[in-house]
Amino acid sequence: MTEKMTDWKRKDLLGIEELSAEEIELILQTADSFKEISSRPVKKVPTLRGKTIVLFFFEPSTRTRSSFELAAKRLSADTLSITKSSSSIQKGETLKDTIKNIEAMQVDVIILRHSSSGAHHILAPQVTPSIINAGDGCHEHPTQALLDMFTIKEKKGKIKGLKVTILGDIAHSRVARSNIWGLKKMGAEVTICGPKTLLPRDIDKMGVKVTTCLAEALKGADVVNILRIQKERQQVGLFPSLREYASEFGVSREKLDKYAKKDILIMHPGPINRGIEITPDVADGKYSVILDQVTNGIAIRMAVLYLVSQAGISEQQE
Amino acid sequence: MSLLIKNGRVVDAKNKQDGVFDILVEGAKISKIAKNIVSKDDNVFDAKGMLVVPGLIDLHVHLREPGYEYKETILSGSQAAARGGFTSICCMPNTNPVIDNQGVVDFVFAESKKAGLVNVFPVGAITKGLKGEDLADIADMKESGVVALSDDGYEVASAALLRMAMEYASMFDLPIIAHCEDKELSSGGVMNEGYMSTVLGLKGIPRVAEITMVSRDIELARFTGTKLHIAHVSCKESVALIKKAKKEGVKVTSECCPHHFSLTEEAVEQYDTNTKVNPPLRTKEDVEAIKKGLKDGTIDCIATDHAPHSISEKDTEYDLAPFGIIGSETALGLVMTELVDKGILSIEQVVEKMALNPARVIGQDKGYLSEGGCADITIIDPKQEWVVEKDGFVSKSSNSPFIGKTLTGQVMATIVSGKIVFEKS
Numbered sequence: 252m253t254e255k256m257t258d259w260k261r262k263d264l265l266g267i268e269e270l271s272a273e274e275i276e277l278i279l280q281t282a283d284s285f286k287e288i289s290s291r292p293v294k295k296v297p298t299l300r301g302k303t304i305v306l307f308f309f310e311p312s313t314r315t316r317s318s319f320e321l322a323a324k325r326l327s328a329d330t331l332s333i334t335k336s337s338s339s340i341q342k343g344e345t346l347k348d349t350i351k352n353i354e355a356m357q358v359d360v361i362i363l364r365h366s367s368s369g370a371h372h373i374l375a376p377q378v379t380p381s382i383i384n385a386g387d388g389c390h391e392h393p394t395q396a397l398l399d400m401f402t403i404k405e406k407k408g409k410i411k412g413l414k415v416t417i418l419g420d421i422a423h424s425r426v427a428r429s430n431i432w433g434l435k436k437m438g439a440e441v442t443i444c445g446p447k448t449l450l451p452r453d454i455d456k457m458g459v460k461v462t463t464c465l466a467e468a469l470k471g472a473d474v475v476n477i478l479r480i481q482k483e484r485q486q487v488g489l490f491p492s493l494r495e496y497a498s499e500f501g502v503s504r505e506k507l508d509k510y511a512k513k514d515i516l517i518m519h520p521g522p523i524n525r526g527i528e529i530t531p532d533v534a535d536g537k538y539s540v541i542l543d544q545v546t547n548g549i550a551i552r553m554a555v556l557y558l559v560s561q562a563g564i565s566e567q568q569e
Numbered sequence: 570m571s572l573l574i575k576n577g578r579v580v581d582a583k584n585k586q587d588g589v590f591d592i593l594v595e596g597a598k599i600s601k602i603a604k605n606i607v608s609k610d611d612n613v614f615d616a617k618g619m620l621v622v623p624g625l626i627d628l629h630v631h632l633r634e635p636g637y638e639y640k641e642t643i644l645s646g647s648q649a650a651a652r653g654g655f656t657s658i659c660c661m662p663n664t665n666p667v668i669d670n671q672g673v674v675d676f677v678f679a680e681s682k683k684a685g686l687v688n689v690f691p692v693g694a695i696t697k698g699l700k701g702e703d704l705a706d707i708a709d710m711k712e713s714g715v716v717a718l719s720d721d722g723y724e725v726a727s728a729a730l731l732r733m734a735m736e737y738a739s740m741f742d743l744p745i746i747a748h749c750e751d752k753e754l755s756s757g758g759v760m761n762e763g764y765m766s767t768v769l770g771l772k773g774i775p776r777v778a779e780i781t782m783v784s785r786d787i788e789l790a791r792f793t794g795t796k797l798h799i800a801h802v803s804c805k806e807s808v809a810l811i812k813k814a815k816k817e818g819v820k821v822t823s824e825c826c827p828h829h830f831s832l833t834e835e836a837v838e839q840y841d842t843n844t845k846v847n848p849p850l851r852t853k854e855d856v857e858a859i860k861k862g863l864k865d866g867t868i869d870c871i872a873t874d875h876a877p878h879s880i881s882e883k884d885t886e887y888d889l890a891p892f893g894i895i896g897s898e899t900a901l902g903l904v905m906t907e908l909v910d911k912g913i914l915s916i917e918q919v920v921e922k923m924a925l926n927p928a929r930v931i932g933q934d935k936g937y938l939s940e941g942g943c944a945d946i947t948i949i950d951p952k953q954e955w956v957v958e959k960d961g962f963v964s965k966s967s968n969s970p971f972i973g974k975t976l977t978g979q980v981m982a983t984i985v986s987g988k989i990v991f992e993k994s
């Protein structure tokens with residue numbers, strides 16, 4: 252394993268689009284070796300002792316932020332969490348100035364979530380600390396896609412050749428985009444499904460099958476990744492009602508029994524709207540790996556933090 | 570005071586002239602165009618190997634003054650225009666206060682006179698405050714000298730109000746310059762809606778936002794008989810609609826911008842906010858259609874939509890940055906590099922689209938080189954290569970997606986009313 256580690260050259264993790272299949276594989280393998288740490292009685296290794304990691308979340312997030320924070324702590328890094336309301340952004344400071352100020356405090360890694368697509372891509376080349384994208388607008392959410400792929404591989408033994416369906420609000424989903432890039436690179440067949448109003452234009456050019464029929468999307472699928480439907484989408488007229496969404500695109504036990512393979516994996520990046528995109532019996536049922544995703548998220552984030560920190564060290568030594 | 574321009578290749582679209590001639594300028598007029606003019610004066614410009622063409626006219630610039638002098642002023646915008654080879658520019662009314670009354674029109678004329686560089690022709694607002702509610706003081710503004718009417722930046726959303734505006738404007742023979750964009754369809758969008766916006770996770774501006782309004786405005790122009798000039802055409806469907814309307818006799822003209830024939834949506838890939846412009850950069854097919862439209866005459870004019878913004882405004886997240894690209898200083902280079910060198914347009918066609926036709930749209934007796942005519946002249950070295958540099962602009966702003974690009978074709982001198990207002994050192 253230690254030999255492979257040296258393959259990682261990137262200061263930042265901005266998205267899946269720019270990664271190679273080998274780099275994705277390296278992260279998954281690294282996560283695999285870190286996963287065991289979290290099951291120990293003392294869940295801590297000294298790997299990143301002395302490193303400072305800043306969690307900077309411009310959008311509310313409990314799940315991703317706590318997952319990153321635990322990952323950092325289990326690697327013995329010092330962490331500082333800043334939210335939009337506690338930052339100077341509220342006082343009119345620009346994102347760039349805020350990040351430059353954090354950089355001046357000589358931190359090693361900045362984990363950033365921001366509502367503007369591309370915010371990270373503009374900033375990363377301008378600062379020394381590693382930037383890890385914890386979600387940028389509707390663009391990418393790389394660690395989510397990595398933990399999804401990790402979970403698929405763990406449960407199915409492989410990714411290559413699998414049929415994976417991503418279901419729901421594709422247009423506004425960074426999880427969907429990161430998953431599409433990652434799964435395609437790893438050799439899966441990807442189908443996307445959702446109401447036409449929530450499928451972005453020309454998405455087929457990303458190399459995915461597109462359907463608006465849930466039955467078709469479920470048939471033959473090895474995995475279905477169900478995206479959270481945000482209630483405000485209905486208010487702007489993207490679909491008539493949550494009831495209609497649930498009946499057309501909600502995944503229920505009944506629909507699974509009727510159309511899906513017996514060993515289909517049900518995934519969801521959370522938080523779940525029970526009874527809308529997924530019924531409770533499916534969320535809690537035997538096909539569901541939703542909680543495994545949460546567990547694996549920590550291992551993936553430990554791996555990413557480790558790899559970008561390593562890249563920094565070797566760069567400095569050169 | 571006289572000036573003799575020697576041995577340049579004189580190209581004029583109106584007189585269908587193309588050959589090596591000397592031009593003698595006396596006072597503000599051209600007194601003679603002939604071979605081997607001998608002048609007793611020794612004020613001679615050696616234009617050997619250069620193009621000597623009618624002064625370029627830009628129908629679409631944003632000078633930002635009054636109100637946004639940190640982005641550009643009438644002076645700095647005039648300097649940028651002069652450097653770009655423009656002898657006349659039309660400034661859009663979205664200043665603060667808006668050019669919607671005589672006072673602001675008079676102010677623009679006064680400031681441009683003070684600058685003393687290029688001719689500045691204000692475009693008056695169609696509606697008060699560009700709000701799309703009540704007609705601006707159109708007769709008053711005409712009296713003060715506006716050359717056209719536009720709510721540029723906005724469409725007049727109400728078709729009923731635009732119809733009134735067209736009928737009213739036709740009394741004064743003022744063309745309506747239409748910014749074709751259905752703001753509901755484009756709402757929240759920051760780039761072209763298509764594959765790139767999907768990949769980048771940026772909200773798209775669908776092409777129908779432009780097309781539906783081009784179509785509506787053409788029908789209103791047909792109905793009212795008013796002159797309609799479609800600004801910054803960006804979609805292939807718009808080109809087709811204009812072509813058809815022209816064939817059917819509608820009094821419609823159009824312009825396109827250099828960035829819309831030089832770049833596609835792919836330029837947005839690195840989230841460079843200098844690529845954020847409205848209408849947005851479109852696809853390869855659109856670029857091809859615009860080039861074809863230029864070639865076949867559907868698109869009459871090339872205008873810059875010079876839209877300066879300060880560095881701090883553009884140095885931000887893509888969705889927060891303002892729309893706009895500066896264009897005065899790169900237009901000619903882009904036209905030469907992307908259109909002339911690639912065989913799309915001849916020099917004569919360039920002269921037509923950057924001088925003669927724009928003059929006709931705004932009803933000015935300019936845009937050609939004739940004895941006795943006005944001495945607005947641009948001298949160009951068509952072979953000189955230069956690199957667009959961030960610090961090289963004379964505009965107050967530098968929001969250009971072409972920084973770093975090598976262009977062929979350099980403006981060597983700009984002459985307005987017989988006076989050299991820019992000379993390349």
Ligand SMILES: [Zn+2]
Binds near residue numbers: 721723748801847
């Ligand atoms: Zn406009």
